[in-house]
Every structure is written in C-alpha cells, then in structure tokens.
Amino acid sequence: MKLIFELSVQDREGASLPKLDVPEQELGIQAAQLRSDVPLPEVSEVDVVRHYTALSKINFGVDSGFYPLGSCTMKYNPKVNEAIASLPGLSSAHPYQPEGLSQGCLQILHELSADLAEITGMDAFTLQPAAGAQGELVGLMMAKAYFSKRGERRTKVLVPDSAHGTNPASAAICGYEVVELPSDSRGGVDMSELRDKATGDVAVLMLTNPNTLGLFEGNIIEISKIVHEKGGLMYCDGANMNAILGVARPGDMGFDITHLNLHKTFSAPHGGGGPGSGPVGVKAPLAPFLPKPTIERDGDRYFLNYDRPDSIGRVKAFYGNFAVLVKAYAYIRALGPDGLKEAAENAVLNANYLMRKLKGAYELPYDRPCKHEFVLSGGKQLAHGVHTMDIAKGLIDYGFHPPTIYFPLIVKEALMIEPTETEGKETLDAFADAMLQIAEKAVKDPELLRAAPKTAPVTRPDALTAARRPNLRWRKADEKPE
Amino acid sequence: MMDSIGIESIEELFRDIDEEIVLRRPLRLRRSLSEQELMDELRGISEKNADANRYARFLGAGAYDHFIPSIVPHLMGRSEFYTSYTPYQAEISQGILQAIYEFQSFICQLTGMDVANASMYDGASALAEAAVMASNISKRREVVVSSTLHPEYREVVRTYAEAHGLEVKEVGWEGGATSASELEKGTSERTAAVLVQNPNFFGIVEELYEIGRIVHGRGALLVACVVEPTSLGLLNPPGGCGADIVVGEGQSLGNSISFGGPHLGFLAARQAFLQKMPGRLVGMTTDTEGRRCFVMTLQAREQHVRREKATSNICTNQALNALAATIFLAALGKGGFTKLSNLNAQKARYLRARILELEGFEAVFTKPFYNEFVVKCPADPARINKRLEGDGIIGGLPLRGRYGGLEESWLLCATERNAKLDIDRLIEALRGIAR
Numbered sequence: 001m002k003l004i005f006e007l008s009v010q011d012r013e014g015a016s017l018p019k020l021d022v023p024e025q026e027l028g029i030q031a032a033q034l035r036s037d038v039p040l041p042e043v044s045e046v047d048v049v050r051h052y053t054a055l056s057k058i059n060f061g062v063d064s065g066f067y068p069l070g071s072c073t074m075k076y077n078p079k080v081n082e083a084i085a086s087l088p089g090l091s092s093a094h095p096y097q098p099e100g101l102s103q104g105c106l107q108i109l110h111e112l113s114a115d116l117a118e119i120t121g122m123d124a125f126t127l128q129p130a131a132g133a134q135g136e137l138v139g140l141m142m143a144k145a146y147f148s149k150r151g152e153r154r155t156k157v158l159v160p161d162s163a164h165g166t167n168p169a170s171a172a173i174c175g176y177e178v179v180e181l182p183s184d185s186r187g188g189v190d191m192s193e194l195r196d197k198a199t200g201d202v203a204v205l206m207l208t209n210p211n212t213l214g215l216f217e218g219n220i221i222e223i224s225k226i227v228h229e230k231g232g233l234m235y236c237d238g239a240n241m242n243a244i245l246g247v248a249r250p251g252d253m254g255f256d257i258t259h260l261n262l263h264k265t266f267s268a269p270h271g272g273g274g275p276g277s278g279p280v281g282v283k284a285p286l287a288p289f290l291p292k293p294t295i296e297r298d299g300d301r302y303f304l305n306y307d308r309p310d311s312i313g314r315v316k317a318f319y320g321n322f323a324v325l326v327k328a329y330a331y332i333r334a335l336g337p338d339g340l341k342e343a344a345e346n347a348v349l350n351a352n353y354l355m356r357k358l359k360g361a362y363e364l365p366y367d368r369p370c371k372h373e374f375v376l377s378g379g380k381q382l383a384h385g386v387h388t389m390d391i392a393k394g395l396i397d398y399g400f401h402p403p404t405i406y407f408p409l410i411v412k413e414a415l416m417i418e419p420t421e422t423e424g425k426e427t428l429d430a431f432a433d434a435m436l437q438i439a440e441k442a443v444k445d446p447e448l449l450r451a452a453p454k455t456a457p458v459t460r461p462d463a464l465t466a467a468r469r470p471n472l473r474w475r476k477a478d479e480k481p482e
Numbered sequence: 483m484m485d486s487i488g489i490e491s492i493e494e495l496f497r498d499i500d501e502e503i504v505l506r507r508p509l510r511l512r513r514s515l516s517e518q519e520l521m522d523e524l525r526g527i528s529e530k531n532a533d534a535n536r537y538a539r540f541l542g543a544g545a546y547d548h549f550i551p552s553i554v555p556h557l558m559g560r561s562e563f564y565t566s567y568t569p570y571q572a573e574i575s576q577g578i579l580q581a582i583y584e585f586q587s588f589i590c591q592l593t594g595m596d597v598a599n600a601s602m603y604d605g606a607s608a609l610a611e612a613a614v615m616a617s618n619i620s621k622r623r624e625v626v627v628s629s630t631l632h633p634e635y636r637e638v639v640r641t642y643a644e645a646h647g648l649e650v651k652e653v654g655w656e657g658g659a660t661s662a663s664e665l666e667k668g669t670s671e672r673t674a675a676v677l678v679q680n681p682n683f684f685g686i687v688e689e690l691y692e693i694g695r696i697v698h699g700r701g702a703l704l705v706a707c708v709v710e711p712t713s714l715g716l717l718n719p720p721g722g723c724g725a726d727i728v729v730g731e732g733q734s735l736g737n738s739i740s741f742g743g744p745h746l747g748f749l750a751a752r753q754a755f756l757q758k759m760p761g762r763l764v765g766m767t768t769d770t771e772g773r774r775c776f777v778m779t780l781q782a783r784e785q786h787v788r789r790e791k792a793t794s795n796i797c798t799n800q801a802l803n804a805l806a807a808t809i810f811l812a813a814l815g816k817g818g819f820t821k822l823s824n825l826n827a828q829k830a831r832y833l834r835a836r837i838l839e840l841e842g843f844e845a846v847f848t849k850p851f852y853n854e855f856v857v858k859c860p861a862d863p864a865r866i867n868k869r870l871e872g873d874g875i876i877g878g879l880p881l882r883g884r885y886g887g888l889e890e891s892w893l894l895c896a897t898e899r900n901a902k903l904d905i906d907r908l909i910e911a912l913r914g915i916a917r
Contacts, residue, residue: 015818061575063566089528271802318742336514
C-alpha cells in the first residue's frame with residue numbers, strides 16, 4: 001500500500017473552506033515567526049476516502065470476527081452507544097461553557113460515578129483518568145498522599161508476578177520500590193511469601209482479581225487482612241471486572257482502591273488502541289485525595305467542585321474521556337442490574353466451555369474452573385518445534401484474531417483466551433475446531449504453522465530490522481534526516 | 483454448554499468465591515432500557531446542554547471549535563478501525579499500523595521534529611510525560627514552567643512531578659509572554675527542562691527562539707507545547723526554533739470537543755532522544771515476501787516488556803483520535819491547512835478590532851497572537867457571559883481566579899466557525915451590555 005504522502009499531486013485540493021468574510025488585515029507577526037512551507041500532502045477528497053477505506057479493509061476488529069484477546073475484553077460494542085456519544089449536545093459541549101449550560105453532561109458524569117461505586121462497592125469515584133494505566137497511577141498517587149497526610153513514609157508496592165506490566169511501571173513512576181510476589185502452585189498469591197513481604201513499609205498491594213490467569217483469588221479475604229494489619233492499602237486492578245459484575249465487588253473483598261477499564265468491561269470500543277477510560281474508585285478515607293474537580297450535586301443542580309484542599313491535583317485537562325464515559329453510562333443503563341450480572345455469568349460460562357474443549361490438546365497449567373478467561377500453554381506444541389507465536393499466526397488463517405500470547409509471564413508459551421459473553425456457541429465451537437486442527441498440524445505439519453499466516457494482507461513482518469534500523473516516519477525524497 | 487462442562491447451574495462456576503463476599507442482592511441500578519428508550523432518555527439529557535449548533539461560541543482555552551469535514555467521522559466510523567485494539571498482531575492490523583505511521587509522519591512535519599510517538603492521552607499529560615522524559619535525559623530534577631502555560635496543564639505537570647519527585651518552578655510573564663529576564667533568573671545548571679506553550683494560554687506567539695537560547699545556555703531542554711495545532715499552518719515549527727521535545731493537543735485536528743475528551747496528546751522529539759520516549763512507536767519494515775508493512779517497534783522501552791524499568795506506564799493511548807487527526811490533515815492538505823490557519827488568525831483580528839471599538843473594553847496585551855486574545859471588560863466577564871447566554875452566545879473565558887491582576891479580563895477565541903454575522907451579533911450584544 002502506498003502512503004498518503006505518495007498520493008500527493010501538486011496543487012490538488014480536497015478541502016472546501018469558507019471564504020474569508022471579514023476584511024483581511026496584516027497579521028502583525030514577524031516574518032521570522034512564520035513558516036515558509038506547510039509540508040502536507042495534496043490530495044482530493046476521494047483520494048483520502050479510498051486510501052483510508054483501503055486501510056480499514058486490512059484491519060481486523062470485533063466487527064470482523066472473533067477476537068479472544070485475553071485481558072482486553074473484546075466484547076461487541078453496541079452501535080447505539082456511538083449514536084448517543086455523537087448527539088450534538090454531548091459531542092460539541094465545551095468543557096468551559098457555563099455550568100448552567102452543561103447540566104446534561106454533569107448529570108451523566110455524576111450518575112455514572114454513583115453507578116460505578118455501586119458496581120464495585122466503593123464510596124467515591126473519579127472519572128478523570130484516560131486509561132487503566134493512568135487510573136493505576138492516580139490510585140497510587142492517592143495512596144501516597146493518604147500516607148503522607150498521616151505522616152507515614154512507606155516506600156514499597158507489592159505486585160504479583162502474574163500482574164499486568166502497567167502495575168510495576170505505574171508504581172515505579174509514582175516513586176515506589178516494586179517488590180514482586182511469586183504465585184503459588186494454584187496460580188494465586190503465595191501466602192507465606194506474602195506474610196514475609198507484607199512489612200510495615202509496604203504502601204500498597206496491587207492485585208488483579210480475577211487474576212491474569214483468569215482465576216479468582218481464593219485467599220482474598222486473608223490477603224486483605226494481612227495487608228491491612230500492617231497498615232497497607234489494597235489496590236484492585238479492575239481490568240478483569242467483566243467476570244464478576246453483580247456477583248462480587250472489590251469493595252467487599254477489602255480493596256481500598258480500584259480502577260476500571262470502561263473500554264473493556266463497559267463495552268466502549270477499543271479504537272485501535274484507545275481512547276480508553278480508567279475511572280478510579282476509593283473507600284471513604286481516600287476520597288479527600290481524589291483528583292479535582294469532583295462532580296457534585298446540590299438539589300437539582302450539578303456542579304464542579306474545585307475546593308478540594310487534599311486532592312492530588314489533576315492528571316489530565318478537563319474531566320476525563322467524556323465520550324467514552326457516555327458509552328459506558330449508556331451500556332449500564334441499557335443492561336440494568338440483571339443484564340450486567342448475566343453478562344458476567346455468560347462470560348464465565350463461555351470461558352469454561354472453551355477451556356474444557358481445548359484442555360487435552362493443549363496444556364492447561366492451572367486446571368480449575370476459570371472466570372472470564374483462561375491460560376493455556378503451548379508446551380506440547382513446542383516439543384514439535386511449534387511456538388505459541390506460530391499457533392497464533394495459524395489462527396489468523398482460520399479467520400480469528402489470536403489470543404494474547406506470552407502473557408502472563410509465569411506460564412511458558414502462554415495463550416490467554418477471553419471469549420467474552422457476546423459470542424455464541426457456534427463461534428466458540430468454530431474457534432475450538434481451529435485450535436484443535438492447529439494442535440494436529442503442530443504434530444503433522446509444523447512447517448505450515450511456522451509459515452503462517454498465508455491468507456492475511458501481509459506475511460510476518462521483519463521485526464528485527466524494524467528495531468535495528470527504525471523507520472518511524474515518511475520523509476520527502478529530497479529531505480535529509482539530521 | 484453446561485452439560486459439557488459438567489455443571490447444573492452457572493452459580494457452580496462461582497463457587498470459588500467465598501460466601502462472605504458474594505453479593506446476595508441485585509445491584510442497586512435502574513432497570514434495563516430498550517434501545518429506543520435509551521436513545522430517548524439520552525437525547526433528553528443531551529438537550530440540557532448548550533450545543534454549538536444553537537449558540538455562537540467564542541470560547542477556546544484548550545478546546546477549540548473547528549469544522550470537522552464529513553469524511554473524518556465517516557472514515558473513523560469504519561468499524562474495522564474502531565472495534566480493533568492495540569495492533570499486537572501486525573498481519574491483520576496493517577490498517578491502523580499504517581495510519582499511525584502516517585500520524586507520526588504528520589506530527590513530525592508539523593512540529594519540525596525527527597520522531598513522534600503513536601499518541602498520548604492529551605496535551606496536558608503529554609507535557610507532564612515530557613517533563614519526566616527530560617529529567618531522565620538530563621539527570622536533573624528541576625522543571626521550570628512558564629506561567630503562560632494553560633493553568634490546567636501546569637496542574638498536571640505538578641501532579642506528575644510530585645509523584646516522580648521532581649521540583650517545579652514557575653517563571654512569570656511580561657506583556658503576556660514568558661518573561662526573558664525571569665527565565666534568566668529562574669533557571670540554572672540544575673534545570674532539566676523549560677516548558678513553554680506556543681501560542682501561549684493568552685493566544686500570544688512566544689519568542690521561542692530567544693527562549694531556547696536561554697534554556698540551552700543552561701544545558702537544559704526546551705519543551706514546546708502546542709495546544710492549538712492549527713496555528714502550525716502559519717507559525718514556524720517549534721523544531722525550527724530550537725525545541726528539543728514538542729508535545730501538544732491534537733483535538734483541533736478533526737476531533738470533537740466532547741466536553742473535554744477524548745482528545746489527543748502528541749509527543750515528538752529529536753532523534754537522539756528516541757530511546758527515552760514514552761509510548762508506542764510504529765515502524766516501517768518488510769514482510770517475508772519483501773512487501774512493505776508496519777509493526778510496533780522499539781518496545782523494549784515499554785511497560786509490557788520492561789515493567790518497572792519502562793520509560794512510562796502508558797499502554798492504551800488515543801489511537802482512534804490519532805486516526806481522526808491523520809484523516810483531517812490528509813483531507814485539508816497543504817492548501818487547506820494553510821487557509822484554515824489564516825482564517826483563524828483573520829477572524830480573531832476582526833473580532834478583537836471590533837471589541838476594542840466598544841466603550842469600556844481595552845486591550846490587555848499588544849504582542850502578536852494567533853486566534854485567541856485577552857481584553858479587559860467594563861464589567862465582570864462572568865456576568866457579561868450570563869447576559870450573552872440570553873442572546874444565544876457563549877462568551878470567552880473569564881480569567882478571574884486563574885491569573886492574578888487579570889480579574890476583569892476575558893480570553894476570547896475566534897475560529898473559522900465564527901461567521902462575520904455571529905461576530906457582529908456579539909459586538910451588538912456587548913454594546914447593549916456596555917450601555
């Protein structure tokens with residue numbers, strides 16, 4: 001495929017702009033401050049339409065087919081939510097327009113906060129974080145402020161070895177020393193290691209529950225107790241909330257802070273890698289530290305409260321990824337209490353069904369009922385020289401998006417599979433068939449898998465050269481890099 | 483399905499959750515709604531807001547009214563794009579990968595930098611990440627921000643700096659621009675970076691080159707922040723003025739304002755700082771058949787590989803908003819983008835000249851500006867705004883509470899969206915108020 005820049009033809013114009021309807025004036029800007037050239041392509045409107053339509057056709061989304069990317073909850077994104085977020089009163093509202101003219105936006109934010117608090121068992125929410133990782137950072141910043149206010153200096157954050165990479169990265173950015181907690185043979189937190197490492201200088205234990213193996217942390221009550229006894233706080237990475245909606249709540253498990261990924265659990269589309277949204281809920285003692293402003297209600301009037309002396313401040317301009325918040329709000333309103341619980345139940349049913357079908361052909365390192373996802377190992381296939389990477393690429397030729405691979409790090413040759421609740425039995429069966437056929441091919445014709453995919457727009461890219469000689473941008477032929 | 487798992491009820495799959503923490507009641511949420519009921523309900527809520535189609539609006543301050551060509555939402559709405567996720571599987575993600583590569587190229591071209599990443603959350607958090615990045619490069623812990631930076635951006639920098647253990651100092655302004663003498667005094671060999679917005683919060687074009695000279699004299703990095711990127715159709719790219727890192731907000735490029743988000747952060751740098759950059763990068767390479775293709779690359783900087791040693795914790799970014807910006811820039815092209823910048827500058831000049839004809843309104847600054855400017859009002863700007871609402875006009879941003887000494891001042895913005903007719907209507911309404 002050509003690049004948009006390679007379609008450029010001198011003096012071709014695609015845009016139609018209004019004529020200048022005011023008398024033209026001198027700009028009053030020194031010539032030295034003005035640019036001599038605006039190096040953008042010159043293409044027609046239809047050139048642009050065909051170019052990006054062609055690009056869309058070589059991209060795979062949930063609407064293209066089954067997308068069991070573990071830990072990412074690639075559920076179907078209801079189209080009505082897109083229509084709602086595009087309503088002019090929402091999509092064109094300015095964050096600084098007078099509060100009296102923003103009551104609809106503020107109402108949505110206020111009600112969404114309350115709904116999320118109920119769903120998670122937390123007392124208060126901020127909707128400001130733009131994604132899960134920023135939510136983690138906000139959660140840890142609040143913990144830091146909380147301890148600082150109490151005059152306590154705690155320097156460590158405990159993170160299980162099965163955690164998402166963002167957990168240790170967020171802790172490090174927040175200035176904490178990261179202490180890794182090993183998992184036990186059942187895939188949960190190793191309790192004796194926890195007792196050792198939960199010392200008085202631990203600020204927070206970050207835990208994903210259900211964890212990245214798709215397993216519910218059976219000792220969660222005990223874990224919370226141990227951490228709390230030492231004065232530490234419990235942080236829930238809510239990336240896997242889809243498994244327990246309406247069934248159990250982080251707030252009831254002893255968690256003090258939790259973030260949610262609205263683009264996962266609450267059906268907002270993932271957008272090719274964002275925008276996401278990562279609201280954070282806290283128990284009452286941490287509420288004073290929430291980012292500002294908070295959205296509050298006085299009678300029938302909603303308002304932004306900036307008067308928050310203990311707030312950690314802001315992590316983003318304005319109030320969060322509003323349009324994503326609107327989609328999550330619409331999803332909650334559409335499903336209601338029973339619908340949300342049913343979503344979790346079906347997500348868990350689908351995952352267990354698929355796990356059962358694939359167990360045997362693939363190693364299942366932690367063999368017990370899973371929640372919304374499960375992790376297989378490609379160990380058996382590796383014996384035939386077929387890597388998990390080859391299994392993933394093989395799936396592409398069957399028309400499926402591969403699962404998350406090589407994560408969590410504690411499973412060798414990991415395949416992390418999350419079917420979600422929005423898939424029917426037929427899809428799960430077709431996927432299972434493909435996986436079983438691939439397992440057979442791994443024995444009989446491994447070379448075929450190593451050469452996969454054959455049917456995709458491109459074959460495997462040369463990632464090594466991409467990293468060794470990075471080509472990260474287009475340049476005009478006559479333009480010399482520095 | 484339950485038979486094949488060997489269970490009789492779905493509850494059995496949840497038996498590993500301790501009785502003590504199982505929720506024994508339905509969630510206290512409102513009942514479910516059909517699609518029709520949902521749409522009606524949300525339309526009702528949305529109509530409690532003012533929308534730009536019913537009001538003439540002269541408000542910018544970090545979120546700008548620009549016309550979005552129909553092809554932008556149309557192409558962004560291709561669900562192969564918006565229902566995909568981070569392109570981990572390159573072979574079936576070439577569409578979004580190539581679009582991001584084009585986005586990186588566009589940002590480099592507009593900013594005059596060597597490399598740009600695949601996007602950040604927004605301009606403010608991109609600026610904070612740039613401060614952390616500059617500190618990691620220079621091994622210095624002090625960050626100096628100009629007070630002409632958007633107040634909320636400065637707050638975000640402070641929040642990140644607090645977490646990261648960086649010290650933040652602020653330098654004042656003079657005539658609406660960063661004070662060169664204060665900058666001389668306020669920086670030292672301890673300074674990691676100086677953060678400057680251009681055009682600044684008051685709409686004024688900063689003397690970036692001069693600022694860069696001072697900053698580089700300290701061995702510090704110049705971080706330029708572009709909050710209104712349509713200005714780059716007119717103004718010299720920051721890279722040409724000595725900026726070492728350029729960050730900004732891409733909302734103006736084809737993204738709706740949506741009450742403040744999702745918008746689009748961008749971050750670009752000199753080649754030498756490539757390995758210190760946060761966030762995802764897409765590179766061009768070839769497949770096994772020698773065909774051009776694209777992959778995420780240099781991932782050893784990132785959290786999923788480096789965990790606590792990563793350059794940032796950012797994972798999901800704003801890919802779809804970056805796609806919108808890419809399509810927007812392609813659609814406008816060289817000619818359109820240049821014209822757009824000029825329209826903005828001209829509308830703002832007309833608006834300013836007309837307001838200054840009115841009795842009681844005074845110029846606050848005289849330096850060159852782009853599409854925003856500050857005027858002093860004969861009455862409290864918040865009260866003026868209130869009066870304007872009745873005329874179907876949303877006025878500018880009152881600066882009271884944001885800047886000391888500018889209590890009676892009003893930050894106004896004009897873009898291509900403000901027809902002469904609307905500007906004249908505002909002037910007549912203000913004339914009535916001034917009387």
